[in-house]
Amino acid sequence: xxxxxxxxxxxxxxxxARELAKYxxxxxxxxxxxxxxxxxxxxxxxxxxxxxxxxxxxxxxxxNVLSNPLFDQVCKDLDVSFIRNGSLTIALNEEEVETxxxxxxxxxxxxxxxxxxxxxxxxxxxPNLSDKVLKALYAPTCAIINPxxxxxxxxxxxxxxxxxxxxxxxxxxIAYKDNYFTVTCENNKTYQTKTIINAAGVYADEVAxxxxxxxxxxxxxxxxxFVLDHFDNNFVKHTxxxxxxxxxxxxxxxxxxHYNYLIGPSSDFIDAKDxxxxxxxxxxxxxxxxxxxxxxxxxxxxxxxxxxxxxxxNTDDFIIDYSIVNxxxxxxxxxxxxxxxxxxxxxxxxxxxVLKLHPYEMNPKFNPKRRKMIKLSRMSLEERNxxxxxxxxxxxIVCRCEKVSExxxxxxxxxxxxxxxxxxxxxxxxxxxGKCQGTFCQPHxxxxxxxxxNIKEHEVVYDNLGSYLIKYQTKLxxxxxx
Amino acid sequence: xxxxxxxxxxxxxSAGLAAAISAYDHGIKDILLLEAEAHLxxxxxxxxxxxxxxxxxxxQLTGPEYAERFANQLIERKIEYKTDTLVLEIKEDKTVIxxxxxxxxxxxxxxAIILATGCLERTRGAINTPGDRPSGVITAGLxxxxxNIDGYLVGKRVFILGxxxxxxxxxxxxxxxxxxxxxxxxxxxxxxxxxRNIVQCLHDFNIPLYLSHTVTNIIGKDKxxxxxxxxxxxxFNPIKGTEKEFQVDTLLLSVGLIPLNGLLDKVNVPTHPxxxxxxxxxxxxxxKEGIFSCGNVLHVHDLVDFxxxxxxxxxxxxxxxxxxxxxxxxRRIITRNKSGxxxxxxxxxxxxxxxxxxxxxxxxxxxxxxxTRLIVKLDDKEIKNIFKLHMLPSEMESVLIxxxxxxxxxxxxxxxxxxxx
Ligand SMILES: Cc1cc2nc3c(=O)[nH]c(=O)nc-3n(C[C@H](O)[C@H](O)[C@H](O)COP(=O)(O)OP(=O)(O)OC[C@H]3O[C@@H](n4cnc5c(N)ncnc54)[C@H](O)[C@@H]3O)c2cc1C
Ligand SMILES: Cc1cc2nc3c(=O)[nH]c(=O)nc-3n(C[C@H](O)[C@H](O)[C@H](O)COP(=O)(O)OP(=O)(O)OC[C@H]3O[C@@H](n4cnc5c(N)ncnc54)[C@H](O)[C@@H]3O)c2cc1C
Numbered sequence: 001x002x003x004x005x006x007x008x009x010x011x012x013x014x015x016x017a018r019e020l021a022k023y024x025x026x027x028x029x030x031x032x033x034x035x036x037x038x039x040x041x042x043x044x045x046x047x048x049x050x051x052x053x054x055x056x057x058x059x060x061x062x063x064n065v066l067s068n069p070l071f072d073q074v075c076k077d078l079d080v081s082f083i084r085n086g087s088l089t090i091a092l093n094e095e096e097v098e099t100x101x102x103x104x105x106x107x108x109x110x111x112x113x114x115x116x117x118x119x120x121x122x123x124x125x126x127p128n129l130s131d132k133v134l135k136a137l138y139a140p141t142c143a144i145i146n147p148x149x150x151x152x153x154x155x156x157x158x159x160x161x162x163x164x165x166x167x168x169x170x171x172x173x174i175a176y177k178d179n180y181f182t183v184t185c186e187n188n189k190t191y192q193t194k195t196i197i198n199a200a201g202v203y204a205d206e207v208a209x210x211x212x213x214x215x216x217x218x219x220x221x222x223x224x225x226f227v228l229d230h231f232d233n234n235f236v237k238h239t240x241x242x243x244x245x246x247x248x249x250x251x252x253x254x255x256x257x258h259y260n261y262l263i264g265p266s267s268d269f270i271d272a273k274d275x276x277x278x279x280x281x282x283x284x285x286x287x288x289x290x291x292x293x294x295x296x297x298x299x300x301x302x303x304x305x306x307x308x309x310x311x312x313x314n315t316d317d318f319i320i321d322y323s324i325v326n327x328x329x330x331x332x333x334x335x336x337x338x339x340x341x342x343x344x345x346x347x348x349x350x351x352x353x354v355l356k357l358h359p360y361e362m363n364p365k366f367n368p369k370r371r372k373m374i375k376l377s378r379m380s381l382e383e384r385n386x387x388x389x390x391x392x393x394x395x396x397i398v399c400r401c402e403k404v405s406e407x408x409x410x411x412x413x414x415x416x417x418x419x420x421x422x423x424x425x426x427x428x429x430x431x432x433x434g435k436c437q438g439t440f441c442q443p444h445x446x447x448x449x450x451x452x453x454n455i456k457e458h459e460v461v462y463d464n465l466g467s468y469l470i471k472y473q474t475k476l477x478x479x480x481x482x
Numbered sequence: 483x484x485x486x487x488x489x490x491x492x493x494x495x496s497a498g499l500a501a502a503i504s505a506y507d508h509g510i511k512d513i514l515l516l517e518a519e520a521h522l523x524x525x526x527x528x529x530x531x532x533x534x535x536x537x538x539x540x541x542q543l544t545g546p547e548y549a550e551r552f553a554n555q556l557i558e559r560k561i562e563y564k565t566d567t568l569v570l571e572i573k574e575d576k577t578v579i580x581x582x583x584x585x586x587x588x589x590x591x592x593x594a595i596i597l598a599t600g601c602l603e604r605t606r607g608a609i610n611t612p613g614d615r616p617s618g619v620i621t622a623g624l625x626x627x628x629x630n631i632d633g634y635l636v637g638k639r640v641f642i643l644g645x646x647x648x649x650x651x652x653x654x655x656x657x658x659x660x661x662x663x664x665x666x667x668x669x670x671x672x673x674x675x676x677x678r679n680i681v682q683c684l685h686d687f688n689i690p691l692y693l694s695h696t697v698t699n700i701i702g703k704d705k706x707x708x709x710x711x712x713x714x715x716x717x718f719n720p721i722k723g724t725e726k727e728f729q730v731d732t733l734l735l736s737v738g739l740i741p742l743n744g745l746l747d748k749v750n751v752p753t754h755p756x757x758x759x760x761x762x763x764x765x766x767x768x769x770k771e772g773i774f775s776c777g778n779v780l781h782v783h784d785l786v787d788f789x790x791x792x793x794x795x796x797x798x799x800x801x802x803x804x805x806x807x808x809x810x811x812x813r814r815i816i817t818r819n820k821s822g823x824x825x826x827x828x829x830x831x832x833x834x835x836x837x838x839x840x841x842x843x844x845x846x847x848x849x850x851x852x853x854t855r856l857i858v859k860l861d862d863k864e865i866k867n868i869f870k871l872h873m874l875p876s877e878m879e880s881v882l883i884x885x886x887x888x889x890x891x892x893x894x895x896x897x898x899x900x901x902x903x
Pocket of ligand 1: 007008009010011012013030031032033036037038039040041042043044045046047048049169170171172199200201202203204207221222223224265308309310311335336337338339340341342
């Protein structure tokens, strides 16, 4: 019997797991995919917004503003890449300038520090911007984060502190009897728990419906992006937004914590909640909007395109509350943008809801820090050589583009919530993220995974179960299953 | 550990091997060659079909056999080399930083460097193919490596995007391994592969080639299920209503190669916008004295024999430089491509340092040509007018210019163009 069962291993579920690990409760997290951070938390703009934008008095505004200053400590504890680079919201015409002043007022109400900069100052800070810019709203507290490292780091730390994780566990039925739930997964495993936290992203309404809670609906709104290679660390330093107005949608151009650049997202409601495909017309429109703020975007540096799905609730705000059907079931739904930026505050709010139900004692052994990641890129020559002497696998560089060693890959597999697929390795330590997109390193990564997981090379998956990379063995005359 | 060398060669593929051997034969003995993979030979090791070496050895060798001959020549000369060793950085002062298991992270100081790091395959991201992102979409070269080196077949029902040579070779290779190749789509109205490969790899196996077609959608959640192709108009936009669907588990991409010259980033060596290789002289010296470049990292080659030749030239150039026999840089004649020619390598002729009696200019044409003339001009003066029966963008062309003509001219530019009719 579990005290708490969390459904969904996105940033929200993992943050809640780690927050509740501070208490003496028996906790498990169920995720339907083969890894945590596989859906929306894996495909977004990765911005910790300052919080000037959401309408005052919404949960979005309150939790975003409350969370923003907490990230420095969280990222330090979990060793997550995080940079306070500040944002500039760009106005290109008079109407947009007017909107900037409205946003400035809103920022005041939300309690966010902002400043309006004139053209000269804006161009001084971002020389590549279009000289059509008139003014910009500068928000110094805006930051960029690595959402994979955050989500995975949270889960790893939660597990270090006793939380269990079950992957490939899609919840398909929930029964309630004698004050506890029985949760059944598609793989026929069942779990008993006193409390459930529904953090199922775009599927949160379907999960709530399993206990007949149909009080809200979630629609998916797709956002598509281009990813540029890290060709120039000074191309864009701030996170740039184009002001959305009655006439057009906004657009974001932002560096990532590894100096790639994201350009996007589009914004279109879609029917199928698993449709993360990209479309040419949509991406062409993103290009056009992006070109309005920076005319010379080097699209020959595009290494990838991708899409993510925003979970939009019918209230258009976050829904974080006890279910109207059963108080032991807590919905954390409609977590669209700024869900990542508000995730600290969301986890705290859920913790308070849980403690109100059951005042669990603090866990005295809780350790907020995960073991530091081994990142050769931030070591001196001497430190690296000492490490290589101790463990030569750190001398063998497997990923040419991102310069990742075999040792770093082995380490990310052996941790709690460790990598078990090629994509899992990519999310954690980056081989496959670079220009070659894995064409050089993939065979090596496959070999390392097979060795570490003690499976055959052809059993190594790209991502989810069944997504085999190399299906048939030819050399030994032995064939793998079809 | 030795940390000073006259010459460091980066990359042990056909270009790097030929360069090191040639530098040695021209009198430079203090050489270190560094190779990232476990074996010398580069991309050739996965090209197990034959047809290599027709120019070099007047024999048909397989890729690994061809590579072995050069690897043996290196070893016979006792040239020092390290495998499983990746070069991470080259600095402005010709310091080369490499890493491996045995030596750790090491800085070596070179008097001259030859860059021979080859190329990488363009991926789905680089061509922005829309659709889902399942497993089963893979570059042809990677599939070739899995099959020929590791012994794994990536799938059984295959479609191929792009008619580059590697894709064509893989169409045949996978068919022979029991896979069904349903077709090859090429966005251009002509193939990008060598003619002999179209015949021997597609026609002989009844694999259809869809010219002026591209992949417009990729479908499949975790695993590839389907690809959709469509005909394109003259602007390469898909034409609605011409879509065809193929149920496949694998989409191979053979959509071009890009020189892998990230190592030049920190050295500030200008590159060519079209080839993406460094700008070099006829001695294959980049704009940074003492740094040379050859093989696929300079411009993408289709025949290894030419790569070997280019590697030798770079080795000769570097040896001349190291022996202090390069003259001070003087007059330059810049090469220009005009109508019908897409690029010319080298980028300029270093007139004071023409080492042979003939200077070779390599170039590619922009589209297939039949019965045309290649015109070479020094400024406005025509110096060559050569009849060409066939020329294809997929086949590198070359023309030789006499040293004397170049020495005796005051021209600033040498232009290559194609005249039809
Ligand atoms: C295009 C785009 C851009 C964005 N940009 C930003 C930004 O810059 N800043 C910001 O703050 N926010 C941004 N967001 C929002 C942010 O990404 C989300 O708010 C956040 O990732 C939501 O996390 P989550 O854990 O709720 O959802 P998810 O990451 O989707 O996690 C939900 C998990 O639940 C699992 N699940 C679902 N059903 C079941 C089931 N039945 N059984 C078991 N598991 C199940 C899913 O597999 C999934 O892993 C953006 C969103 C999008 C789409
Ligand atoms: C997939 C493919 C198939 C081909 N098939 C044919 C064919 O069938 N017939 C034919 O005639 N030609 C073929 N070619 C063309 C020709 O054989 C090659 O162009 C030629 O072998 C390239 O030689 P290279 O030395 O320039 O590059 P490569 O052979 O690629 O060698 C470059 C070497 O540099 C190493 N390297 C790269 N970066 C670093 C670093 N930072 N540090 C250390 N080492 C590094 C690499 O590991 C590699 O071994 C093919 C080319 C490719 C790419």
